[in-house]
Amino acid sequence: MCYVFFIGFVIGVWPESKSFSDEGMGPIPSKWRGICQLTKNGSRCNRKLIGARYFSKGYLAYASMVNSTAAKSIQPNARDYAGHGSHTLSTAGGNFVPRASAFGNGNGTAKGGSPKARVAAYKVCWPPINDNECFDADILAAFEAAISDGVDVLSVSLGGEAVEFFNDGIAIGSFHAVKKGITVVSSAGNSGPTPGSVSNVAPWMLTVGASTIDREFSNYVALGNKKHLKGASLSSTGLPAEKFYPLMSASDAKATNASASEAQLCKPGTLDKKKAEGKILVCVRGENARANKGQQAILAGAVGMILVNDKLSGNEIIADPHLLPASHVNFSDGESVFAYIKSTKIPMAYITRVKTELGTKPAPFMASFSSRGPNPVEQSILKPDITAPGVSIIAAYTQATGPTDGEFDTRRVPFNTESGTSMSCPHVSGIVGLLKTLHPTWTPAAIKSAIMTTARKRDNNNGTMLDSSKARATPFAYGAGHVQPNSAMDPGLVYDLTTDDYLNFLCARGYNETLLKVFSKEPHKCPKAYSLSDFNYPSITVPNLRDTPVTVTRRVKNVGSPGTYVVRVKEPVGVSVTVKPGTLQFKSNGEEKKFKVVLKAKVQGPQDYVFGELKWTDGKHNVRSPIVVMHY
Secondary structure: OEOOOEOOEEEEEEOOOOOOOOOOOOOOOHHHOOOOOEOOOOOOEOOOOEEEEEOOHHHHHHHHHHOOHHHHOOOOOOOOOOOHHHHHHHHHHOOOEEEEEEOOEEEEEEOOOOOOOEEEEEEOEEEEEOOEEEEHHHHHHHHHHHHHHOOOEEEEOOEOOOOOHHHOHHHHHHHHHHHOOOEEEEEOOOOOOOOOOOOOOOOOOEEEEEEOOOEEEEEEEEEOOOOEEEEEOOOOOOOOOOOOEEEEEHHHHEOOOOOHHHHHOOOOOOEOHHHHOOOEEEEEOEOEOHHHHHHHHHHOOOOEEEEEOOHHHOOOOOOOOOOOOEEEEOHHHHHHHHHHHHHOOOOEEEEOOOEEEEOOOOOOOEOOOOOOOOOOOOOOOOOOOEEEEOOOEEEEOOOOOOOOOOOOOOOOOOEEEEOOHHHHHHHHHHHHHHHHHHOOOOOHHHHHHHHHHOOEOEOOOOOEOEOOOOOEOOHHHHOOOEOOHHHHOOOOEEOOOOHHHHHHHHHHOOOOHHHHOOOOOOOOOOOOOOOHHHOOOOOEEEEEEOOOOEEEEEEEEEOOOOEEEEEEEEOOOOEEEEEEOOEEEEOOOOOEEEEEEEEEEOOOOOOEEEEEEEEEEOOOOEEEEEEEEEEO
16 A cells, blocks of 8 residues: 655654663664764764664565656665655754744744654655555554664654555554554644545554644735735745736636636646736646646746635635745635626736734634544544644755755755644654653553643634634544643643553454454454443544443543542533543542443434533643544
């Protein structure tokens, strides 16, 4: 199987507290010697380790099988030719770098989530062959190497369509990592807002969606009818002169052999230079890359571009490093642009230069591209687990390609903005690195629980987090909520899981002894009776609530001081929720308590998902779990 939706590197992070010694990490892998500062004996690092390895045997075997001429010119190495790996790695573990900016915007000191971590990159993706670029053989080899190297965190900014776990290389590799105490953080995917589009859905992974931040790179579109529309951009140039320019829908600039719909999307070869030259073109988002639309506008002789959202993209606008003056506006403003063009014989417009705006509201809201639940493989597990910043993120960039990663882009920059769940994933990976340093004995499940149960569902307007369409977002978009690193340090209680719990989960899905060997070499005897409703996940999902009540069992471990926790419940619409017992008293750190949640349909209604929340509180800690119910 190949993973083609978003490519990247697997990143290993060692918190600063772990040292390279005979009692600790052991010798540096031979492939890394010379990459870091060595001690006198040449076998240990005494400086921050930055390593890079590559895995290409699976890719090259496929290339040989299909006799790909494109692959024959490739010399496999660990260099980042696309920018994706540099961006994600620096987000997870980049050190403090002053005077960082994206084309002079967003000036400040840049740092990763774990800025003093030791990091390693494992390159597993290559130029596409028949749309295939990341192969299970290479992904699994990278997991095996990272486990052997002794990393504490794996940040996996890649994935593909969700499939059954025994057919999923990332799920298999991450299981073996989690068995060794390594937390695996993964991207939810960029196929939203389509329901059921989420990927990396195994319960042992921490799956991250993408949401916005309260910083925007803004410019404005001034129309000839005196309307001013706010957009987003990182265009490095402005219009030749401060004056209005002719405005044209790209469909009106279509080439003779192109359809109006293809020209409207500004696809390659669809625009007529005689029609577009000297004008500001209006292109619609979708199908081809946003930066590529700008390139097509340049080739057609346009002086600028207004990129408008389709209805599905709603209000999500993204600042891209366009080569020409451009502005990305939302769907409703795009409708205003088209209405203005139709209202006059001589439509005109002007695009202002980019400026950085801080404290924008509302933020965060969910990115439209962020993949959504429900979980297409196992609906009793809510995915994604969490959301984190993933729109217009500034981070380090390769010098091997331009900021748009197009052959036409000859610019080279040390920092660039990118958007995607590939960007939100390493935010959480960096947080995991810090939590591992603070709590070295916590299991990957405990770390995941701490991050999930302390998340926030409100934006900076103190309202419920929204989708890009301005509708209320649901746990299928954000999981448990938007990550709050400081709260995750002291969650009070955690929902913990062991390797046997995960194997029992697979047993409940019908895995036999042969399939279980894919995940565990040691024999595992499946329990005679095991219900997925008893799997100790930090969220509660009931995909089949009908006339008969459903009972869910959970256990929580005290990781704080002794105290008494009282339950609070926000019931899903049409569902009654009873928690027994309603009070949990902990006398010591490490003590565990069980409780049961009984869910019962109050009335019959239309088949639909409804959402609620269960919270344990001692007055200081609030341990929240989303409740998701398919109500029949």
